[in-house]
Amino acid sequence: MGWRGILGFDYGIVQGPLGPDISGPELVAAVANAGAIATLRVPDWESPDYVRELIQKTRTLTNKPFGIGVVLEFPHKENVKVILEEKVAVLQVSWGEYPRELVSEAHDAGIKVIHQVGCVEDAKKAIDAGVDAIIVQSREAGGHVLGQEGLMTLLPRVVDLASAYDIPVVAAGGIVDACGYVAALALGAHGVCLGTRFVATTESFAHPIYKRKLLDYEKTEYTNVFGRSRWPAPHRVLETPIFIEWRHLPDNENEENQPVIGRSVIHGKERDIRRLAGTVPNATATGDVENMVMYAGAGVGLIKEILPAAVVVERLVVEARQIIRQQLACD
Incomplete structure (x- = not known):
């Protein structure tokens, strides 16, 4: 086995x-x-x-x-x-x-x-x-x-x-x-x-808020809302308020015209994070972390600690x- x-x-x-x-x-x-x-x-x-x-x-x-x-x-x-x-x-x-x-x-x-x-x-x-x-x-x-x-x-x-x-x-x-x-x-x-x-x-190098949300949320959804301009591949995310608000984003729109909501050091490089970007917050993320994308699989509701x-x-x-x-x- x-x-x-x-x-x-x-x-x-x-x-x-x-x-x-x-x-x-x-x-x-x-x-x-x-x-x-x-x-x-x-x-x-x-x-x-x-x-x-x-x-x-x-x-x-x-x-x-x-x-x-x-x-x-x-x-x-x-x-x-x-x-x-x-x-x-x-x-x-x-x-x-x-x-x-x-x-x-x-x-x-x-x-x-x-x-x-x-x-x-x-x-x-x-x-x-x-x-x-x-x-x-x-x-x-x-x-x-x-x-x-x-x-x-x-x-x-x-x-x-x-x-x-x-x-x-x-x-x-x-x-x-x-x-x-x-x-x-x-x-x-x-x-x-x-x-x-x-x-x-x-x-894990995930931001503490991201980790906490994995315990707080039980529902996920398969979508293509986040990070369209960089990698327009389907993804599964937590049903957080930011996702629920933007889940019906028109197909011709993406994160490029959205405001910067935070910054993060990713693989040694400092990056802006825009609203609806496809980058989850790591431990260095600052700004409006609550409204960054939170990827999660459908079994997340079974994670309790x-x-x-x-x-x-x-x-x-x-x-x-x-x-x-x-x-x-x-x-």
Whole structure:
């Protein structure tokens, strides 16, 4: 089962690469030390020196293997070059075109590749490219969402496809606890990828207000309102007052003509944050933080407290074992 580990890691639990820099060295080190697959997130622009510094800082906090996530929609070639030179354990890629050559280059550097997909067709492409594992992201996921289907129907189809190639399949989308973990395993997944649950941890670099709202709100919505000019991809957010007020934003409008409501240092660069921007507030954010976008998956209502990341991993494993032994055991 998934808690026995995949890709050489202790557990089949993946901490998603949380943007813009929510999954920084502290969170990644904590998750890695707990035996799960932890992933940094590179900037959405070329910044090879910063990426090297990010990797090296994380290595001062853990001697365990970890990964790094790259969104292929954004400039990334120089960043990837550094990742290959630094030989991180895992390269996770999503969105954009997925060149087969990148898998070969990663394998030559001793790096495993995980491709996050949102449909069966892209899973086929990932398999053909020779990836080491696939993350299946469903429509229930928080943040920018690849999947157009629910996990219940999408996951088993990808599992069936990948089974002939002995490629682990990891489920993502709305999973925050052991019940979701066990459900994914029952659908054939080898592990789970969690994003929102790890935002709500002690070590995440999310702003305290963002973390608190993950506890206060239970409803999310799939939308395209935030950050249209920069990345017009669908996303899932908390139903905060700012979202409810602007949820019917006309298709021809975006954040470019909105006022600046705050500032933040993102991957070492100071940035203005406009109303309706697609950038969640990290710990450096100032200004009207309450009215910045708050990404969250559909399972957010099950998150009741901010926990150390290691406790999140431990509870997932221990409670999943208990559920299977006590409720699903056969006579």
